[in-house]
Amino acid sequence: MRRKEMLAMLLAGGQGSRLGVLTSKKAKPAVAFGGKYKIIDFPMSNCINSGVDTVGVLTQYQPLSLNQHIGIGIPWDLDKNDGGVTILAPHVKGGEQGEWYSGTANAIFQNISYIDDNNPEYVLILSGDHIYKMDYSKMLDFHKANNCDVTIAVLEVTMEEASRFGIMNADENDKIYEFEEKPENPKSNLASMGIYIFTWSKLREALINDEKIHPDSDFGKHIIPSMLEKGMTLYAYRFKDYWKDVGTIESYWAANMELIETVPKFNLYEDFWKIYTNSYHQPPQYTGENAVVKTSLISEGCEVYGTVEKSVISTNVVIEEGAVVKDSIIMENCVIGKNAVIDRCIIDRNTVIGNNVIMGEGENIPNEDKPKIYNTGITVVGSDSVIPDNVAIGKNCVIFGSTKAEDYKDSKLESGKSIVLEDN
């Protein structure tokens, strides 16, 4: 029987609700990052670069955009006869009603037959939420060298941050003896990155047992503690490179902005660990006669006639004459109208900003409807939106939908206000 040494299961079903309107029509892993990429490109590229050529992608929340992006896996060379990428959506099972994935471990439990078909020795569990480059084959070597049942990738965080993470308490050899989820008084600073290698036979058993106890079986809450309890061998694998969670508007914005530094902490320009993405049509990028472009990333197919500073621009964006884009993230296929001023904004794909629009000016008042999501001065525009000519928009605003001039009182949207149209 054919056998894959290790296959990857990539959890990509999460909404990422703290990204607000950016994830209203797509799952978090499908959100654009670093110009031409999507968040899921990072773990997908890590897989193929690490020699993991069998990847199950578990989708649930708004999967269309993700399905279109992944297709049959061509950009990552995951279009294979044997293995390759498989999208695993929740499904109806024989004789029963279909059920949603109720937890991270439950999602894997529901796809045991997919894993069994590939008959792997080890299973790598990944999430589609993080920006990093990692050689999973080294982690597997570590797993084998220590005869582990489970290896958990960990990051050394500061003790102050530690109470926000799942923390591993380990001995001097990094053998884990205790796991604490978001401890108030952390005993260690080894934070789980949500990346696990399991010996498949052990995980298989644990999934089946736990499913009987917890209907919402979760790796951090249930599987890891139960395996510890049973005396299995768990090791922490220290990861020392760049790793970013981009779960909030502010952290998402900041992680993008790090890429435009002269020598960025996260290097996309490495030849031997490329990040792949779906980019079949790659027209050249044009910068016009009167354009000013500084300290920015500009992707393929963009046409810049105005000014762009300290910004990250995705593919096929047009920035018209006289427009000024500063400290902003503009996603694919957007058009920024003539003489528009965009300051500290995130504009999702296929959006048209009218001429003379001013965005991001005014007081820093948190968003009235969702103050927990929009509170750092960044105004966010959802995908496929339209903003009419000559309107002024403040900070922490949210706009979603084809807005018209009459939606703006006195051609203005004050800081902290939102226009979210139903038809989206």
Next chain:
Amino acid sequence: MKAIGIILAGGKSAKLKELCKVRAVPAMPVGSSYRAIDFTLSNMSNSNINKIAVITQYNSRSLHDHLSSAKWWNLGSKQGGLFIFTPFISNENNSWFRGTADSIYQNINFLERSNETYVIIASGDAIYKMDYHDVLNYHIQKDADITIVCKDLTGTTKDPHDFGILQCDDDMRMIEFEEKPLEPQSNLASLGIYVVKRTFLIKALKTIVPDGRYDLVRDLITRYRKKIKVYGYKYDGYWNTLNSIKSYVDVNMDFLDKNIRDMFVKEGQFIETKPKDEPPAKYNSNASVKNALVGSGSILNGYVEKSVLFRKVFTGENSSIKNSVIMESSVIGKNCVIENAVIDKEVTISDGKKIIGTPDEPVVISKGSVL
């Protein structure tokens, strides 16, 4: 479409000098992202031709590399697909391709094993966007044996002395054909794109090639012009070819023109190329770029004006690049001045160097040089 495609990609060009030492003309990088052959290949694929042969001979390594997968042009299929023919040795034959007709004749199986009615033959070094349906319909309507796509050079910068020139009657039937005439009798230049019935082509090749006649133009079209019906089809759109260093620079500069660029990259169907997965271009704080194309993966610190930069170009601080073409993976140091130059791939220009040509005679720095 009821046609198969043949792309003649064998050519070398002495006029392209150093640029063609390392590659065939169809593999020449064009317009920041493309190779010359992408245009003909995409035109064919976009015209629903799904069985295409590329016939190559001279310096074909770079072309093989570029065409290593057919899927980028939607040709990765079991039905049809992309065929690449190079010269080979067999019991009967051990020669290089001795001419265009011979190169097709040596691969006549490709024609015999197809059942499409027509064949579109095109050269792989021209830059244009064409729906071959139009010329095929014209060919059928004229009941022609061969249709030649041609262009009236009046009002263009092209010199009829450099082309095959057709003389046609009022119905566009070709009466005379002269290759690179000393005294051109018309301005109607052949673009090296032909439509012919498959069975007619097989029969014609089997007649002329064993007779020692190896050239499609000289030995079939010109020699048989009175016996068979050859028609000219006038094409008015953008068309350019790479037949000198200057024309190579001009073609690249044409992509700075919004109308031409939009025609290729925004309107209708796309010109496809092999993706290279470079990150977005990075403009650093001292970058100043005006009227230029910038390839992905480039990192810019200096001044660039009216130039075409391919992928992964690095420009150092205070460097100045004007009216130039900089190919993939070249590194321009600090304080350099580059004007009217073509810098081939993987060139390293060290700090403070000046490379200055003239608009009529651009300087060429060959691939891999370190200056």
